[in-house]
Amino acid sequence: MSQQTISQTIQNLEAAFAGESMANRKYLYFARRCRELGAVEVAGVFERTAEQETAHAFGHLDLLYPQNTLTVEKMLEMAIEGETHEYTEMYPAFRHTALEEQNHAAVQEIDEQIEESKEHAENFATTLEMAAKRFAALAKVEERHANHYRDALNKISD
Numbered sequence: 443m444s445q446q447t448i449s450q451t452i453q454n455l456e457a458a459f460a461g462e463s464m465a466n467r468k469y470l471y472f473a474r475r476c477r478e479l480g481a482v483e484v485a486g487v488f489e490r491t492a493e494q495e496t497a498h499a500f501g502h503l504d505l506l507y508p509q510n511t512l513t514v515e516k517m518l519e520m521a522i523e524g525e526t527h528e529y530t531e532m533y534p535a536f537r538h539t540a541l542e543e544q545n546h547a548a549v550q551e552i553d554e555q556i557e558e559s560k561e562h563a564e565n566f567a568t569t570l571e572m573a574a575k576r577f578a579a580l581a582k583v584e585e586r587h588a589n590h591y592r593d594a595l596n597k598i599s600d
């Protein structure tokens with residue numbers, strides 16, 4: 443398999459993941475509206491299908507992010523990166539365009555999303571810091587245990 447093939451497949455998986463994820467949220471949104479319109483059974487069809495779309499999206503994620511490559515730190519770092527991209531690059535650019543097009547509703551909505559993405563990034567960063575501290579503390583305990591064990595072994599062999 444050439445590098446080209448792998449990279450095109452990864453791109454396709456990313457696109458498929460995006461599509462399945464969108465289908466999931468869109469069907470849940472449609473289900474909510476169906477309920478408001480009194481179409482309870484149709485809402486149910488949307489909700490059950492949405493659940494399957496989540497399974498489809500997770501299937502793609504299994505290939506994009508193999509579980510043995512994901513550590514807690516790595517996942518938090520990726521989340522921080524994504525949220526930071528949203529509030530520092532993506533939304534500011536979208537806001538600029540919305541302003542130019544005088545779409546004031548979109549500008550307001552984007553402003554709210556910028557705030558939320560920033561909050562999410564900060565929250566993840568705090569969580570990562572706490573996880574790192576816990577990890578360091580655990581490593582220290584492990585080191586102490588290892589030292590005790592080595593001392594005990596040394597005594598026996600003395």
Ligand SMILES: [Fe+2]
Binds near residue numbers: 494495
């Ligand atoms: Fe699907």
Ligand SMILES: [Fe+2]
Binds near residue numbers: 562
């Ligand atoms: Fe977010």
